[in-house]
Amino acid sequence: MISTGQSSSLREALAEGALSSTGEQGAVAGRKTGTAATSKPAAGRENAKQTDAKFVEFIDVEKMYGHFQAVRRLNLSIGRGEFLTFLGPSGSGKTTTLNMLAGFERPSQGVITLDGKSVDRLPPYDRNIGMVFQNYALFPHMSVADNVAFPLSVRKVPKAEIGPRVTRALEMVRLERFRDRKPTQLSGGQQQRVALARALVFQPALVLMDEPLGALDKKLREHMQIELKQIHEMLGVTIVYVTHDQSEALTMSDRVAIFENGAIVQIGTPDALYNEPATAFVASFIGENNALDGIVERVEGDQCLVTLPTGLKTTAMAIGDLCPGAPVQLAVRPERIASAGGDHSDNRFQATVDGRIYHGDHQRLLARLPSGQVLTVKISPDATMAAGEAIDLGWRTADCRAFPAGVAPDGNTANTGSVS
Amino acid sequence: MSSIAISGFKTRTIATDRSDSLRPLALAAPLLLLLAFSFGAPIVALLSRAVYEPTIANALPRTVAALRVDSARGVPGEPVFGAFAADLKEAQAAGAIYEFAKTLNTRLPGARSQVLRVARLAGQDRGVTKEAIIKAAPLLGEDQSWSAIRTGTNRFTSFFLLSAFDLRWTDQGTIGAVPAHQAVFTRVFGRTFLIATLVTLATLALAFPLAYVMTNVRPVIAGIVLVLVLLPFWTSILVRTAAWTVILQKYGLLNDLLLWLGVTSERLELMYSRTGLIIAMTHIQLPFTLLPIYSVMRAVQTSQLRAAQSLGARPFTVFRRVYLPQVMPGVLAGCLLTFILCLGYYITPVLIGGASDQLISNFIANYVNVELNWEMAAALSFVLLVSTLGLYVTMTRYLGLDLFKMG
Numbered sequence: 001m002i003s004t005g006q007s008s009s010l011r012e013a014l015a016e017g018a019l020s021s022t023g024e025q026g027a028v029a030g031r032k033t034g035t036a037a038t039s040k041p042a043a044g045r046e047n048a049k050q051t052d053a054k055f056v057e058f059i060d061v062e063k064m065y066g067h068f069q070a071v072r073r074l075n076l077s078i079g080r081g082e083f084l085t086f087l088g089p090s091g092s093g094k095t096t097t098l099n100m101l102a103g104f105e106r107p108s109q110g111v112i113t114l115d116g117k118s119v120d121r122l123p124p125y126d127r128n129i130g131m132v133f134q135n136y137a138l139f140p141h142m143s144v145a146d147n148v149a150f151p152l153s154v155r156k157v158p159k160a161e162i163g164p165r166v167t168r169a170l171e172m173v174r175l176e177r178f179r180d181r182k183p184t185q186l187s188g189g190q191q192q193r194v195a196l197a198r199a200l201v202f203q204p205a206l207v208l209m210d211e212p213l214g215a216l217d218k219k220l221r222e223h224m225q226i227e228l229k230q231i232h233e234m235l236g237v238t239i240v241y242v243t244h245d246q247s248e249a250l251t252m253s254d255r256v257a258i259f260e261n262g263a264i265v266q267i268g269t270p271d272a273l274y275n276e277p278a279t280a281f282v283a284s285f286i287g288e289n290n291a292l293d294g295i296v297e298r299v300e301g302d303q304c305l306v307t308l309p310t311g312l313k314t315t316a317m318a319i320g321d322l323c324p325g326a327p328v329q330l331a332v333r334p335e336r337i338a339s340a341g342g343d344h345s346d347n348r349f350q351a352t353v354d355g356r357i358y359h360g361d362h363q364r365l366l367a368r369l370p371s372g373q374v375l376t377v378k379i380s381p382d383a384t385m386a387a388g389e390a391i392d393l394g395w396r397t398a399d400c401r402a403f404p405a406g407v408a409p410d411g412n413t414a415n416t417g418s419v420s
Numbered sequence: 421m422s423s424i425a426i427s428g429f430k431t432r433t434i435a436t437d438r439s440d441s442l443r444p445l446a447l448a449a450p451l452l453l454l455l456a457f458s459f460g461a462p463i464v465a466l467l468s469r470a471v472y473e474p475t476i477a478n479a480l481p482r483t484v485a486a487l488r489v490d491s492a493r494g495v496p497g498e499p500v501f502g503a504f505a506a507d508l509k510e511a512q513a514a515g516a517i518y519e520f521a522k523t524l525n526t527r528l529p530g531a532r533s534q535v536l537r538v539a540r541l542a543g544q545d546r547g548v549t550k551e552a553i554i555k556a557a558p559l560l561g562e563d564q565s566w567s568a569i570r571t572g573t574n575r576f577t578s579f580f581l582l583s584a585f586d587l588r589w590t591d592q593g594t595i596g597a598v599p600a601h602q603a604v605f606t607r608v609f610g611r612t613f614l615i616a617t618l619v620t621l622a623t624l625a626l627a628f629p630l631a632y633v634m635t636n637v638r639p640v641i642a643g644i645v646l647v648l649v650l651l652p653f654w655t656s657i658l659v660r661t662a663a664w665t666v667i668l669q670k671y672g673l674l675n676d677l678l679l680w681l682g683v684t685s686e687r688l689e690l691m692y693s694r695t696g697l698i699i700a701m702t703h704i705q706l707p708f709t710l711l712p713i714y715s716v717m718r719a720v721q722t723s724q725l726r727a728a729q730s731l732g733a734r735p736f737t738v739f740r741r742v743y744l745p746q747v748m749p750g751v752l753a754g755c756l757l758t759f760i761l762c763l764g765y766y767i768t769p770v771l772i773g774g775a776s777d778q779l780i781s782n783f784i785a786n787y788v789n790v791e792l793n794w795e796m797a798a799a800l801s802f803v804l805l806v807s808t809l810g811l812y813v814t815m816t817r818y819l820g821l822d823l824f825k826m827g
Contacts, residue, residue, distance in 0.1 A: 104726055124729040137727035141745045150741070151731035195727075202732065 061110035088259030130199030138183035280403035310371030336399035470798035580799035616762035623709035709754035716750030
């Protein structure tokens with residue numbers, strides 16, 4: 001998506017010390033190996049190392065709005081230089097959590113620490129946290145350059161220093177030639193890049209982003225995701241990102257925290273979340289899943305045998321405490337279902353083709369089980385199958401996960417895909 | 421074949437474009453005509469009376485001709501007096517003598533009765549000499565009276581406009597101040613602008629915090645406050661002014677309350693005073709200042725204020741550098757609206773203001789209704805209109821404000 005030319009311009013901007021005044025070239029490498037990654041002066045680095053894993057920490061944080069519990073007993077550590085995403089449906093408490101970290105909301109209970117110190121009594125303007133908003137929140141009466149200069153001028157940075165730093169920040173987001181325009185004269189993507197430059201120009205160690213790409217169209221959003229990721233890698237800044245778009249979360253994050261009803265239900269790397277969802281909700285929220293209801297017949301170690309309503313049986317990974325007779329929800333990824341009898345399939349079923357959807361690089365087959373349930377199966381783009389044709393389906397035990405039923409918030413989400 | 425078709429198509433498109441641009445105008449034509457006849461024409465006609473005053477010239481054709489051959493200054497010779505008598509005789513016969521005498525009186529205070537006496541004299545057809553006329557009308561023996569008549573015979577006159585600024589043409593042909601006892605209008609204009617400024621500042625002091633509170637409370641409460649502000653707005657200005665009379669008078673509600681609270685020990689003279697006038701006008705004008713401010717305040721996004729804070733700005737800096745610049749257009753629009761409306765206040769100063777609190781509109785009304793000196797009324801209106809327009813243009817041009825855009 002991003003040409004090498006753009007990427008190299010970013011590198012140049014950094015080499016010129018775009019945002020890190022001490023020219024820490026090592027910061028990027030450092031972050032990747034999990035050691036120091038900071039835009040702080042070198043003097044503070046020894047001390048900083050100890051707090052690297054817990055750069056930001058939420059300890060038993062709760063937030064009540066009257067009787068409504070927006071955030072419940074939140075415990076979370078964010079490492080220095082990490083790109084952490086809060087992912088969840090609207091109303092799941094992710095933005096409230098972000099606002100508590102920014103200082104716009106105060107926790108009803110618990111403590112938030114930043115760099116080892118409690119921020120309980122610290123107003124937002126003293127936290128030194130950059131923030132990017134969904135609606136950009138640019139100041140309409142100021143030019144692009146003045147917007148970017150704002151955090152520097154309120155910090156009483158000398159005028160002679162402000163100019164070059166604004167220029168470098170604008171170069172980083174490739175908006176140098178728009179510096180004298182008013183925000184309203186820019187496109188949505190350009191405005192968000194200005195907001196990004198403004199949130200980064202004062203070298204905050206932590207940047208919060210509240211659905212920053214939500215207002216952009218799909219193509220621009222995907223482009224900006226890569227750009228954001230690159231800027232993150234260049235600067236080694238810690239980013240906490242809020243979104244309800246799971247593909248966005250998977251694309252950019254080091255770790256993703258899944259929010260549901262005010263609590264984090266699972267936190268982990270994108271592939272861990274995708275491959276080993278801890279609850280039916282996570283399984284349905286991240287990626288596409290075939291959901292099937294069943295009853296546990298037998299449990300053996302971490303596996304179990306599940307009977308589907310029509311008597312079909314399948315083996316599955318048992319997640320959580322399951323005992324025979326318990327209702328479960330099965331989740332199988334469309335790409336994990338082998339059609340035409342894969343060799344490694346532990347479970348095999350006869351099905352008929354209901355329809356076929358062509359996606360270019362792959363096809364989706366709608367296959368009806370004898371029980372009447374329709375499964376989505378991802379198949380090769382070259383396969384030709386007509387509706388009504390009989391096929392063999394199969395999946396491995398390891399690819400089918402059985403969750404205790406009743407946990408999923410959404411009963412009717414067979415073939416749940418992206419929520420975006 | 422095809423090229424013909426294309427060129428024909430093009431012509432039709434152009435023709436359509438032209439009629440398209442005219443059609444909306446044609447739809448608005450009835451309105452524009454109505455505006456021109458009911459609004460534009462009367463204003464122009466009335467204002468033109470400030471500079472075009474033909475009564476004297478029309479009444480004195482012979483005198484004008486005689487003055488032309490006479491000396492340019494001072495009391496003229498016998499022929500002019502003869503012509504003057506002949507003109508007056510004819511004017512009396514035509515029934516125009518009273519209007520002439522009244523008009524001359526505005527330029528030459530006290531001339532009315534003397535001129536009528538000369539006209540009677542001339543009507544008796546006895547040989548009227550310069551000496552006899554001056555005997556009947558002593559004013560006509562003075563140099564300055566004739567310079568007033570000479571300027572009066574000019575159909576286009578700057579007399580009324582100069583008067584509006586308390587200025588006049590002196591006998592030396594220069595512009596100078598009128599005698600102190602005749603000077604009124606600069607003081608009245610000054611007073612009008614002063615009271616308008618005070619009322620504007622008072623409404624701003626009330627409206628700004630109120631609008632801020634309204635944007636930050638729950639919508640239901642904001643709606644209730646808005647209705648409370650607007651409720652008086654929907655009643656007649658006369659009723660509201662009368663209500664203030666009830667509240668402000670010496671034995672009225674406010675004085676009762678102040679005495680009861682022990683704030684004052686004796687009853688205040690709030691009626692027929694400037695304080696009372698400013699209180700009533702502030703109340704009436706509050707919605708005009710409030711609504712534009714409220715509308716811009718509502719448009720400022722909370723996220724911008726949050727962004728400014730997260731970028732390191734303390735609350736006062738956020739207010740000064742992010743909030744105030746964005747609400748300033750509304751503040752200016754509200755203030756300008758109130759200021760301009762205050763310049764034209766008429767009924768409230770009449771009912772609540774004292775004798776020394778009458779504004780320029782009261783004088784204009786007096787000239788129209790009582791003195792029947794429409795020329796002076798037109799001149800004062802002209803000065804008021806021009807200064808108001810000047811203020812509006814300055815605000816829009818140099819402060820980038822547009823009342824029409826503010827809505």
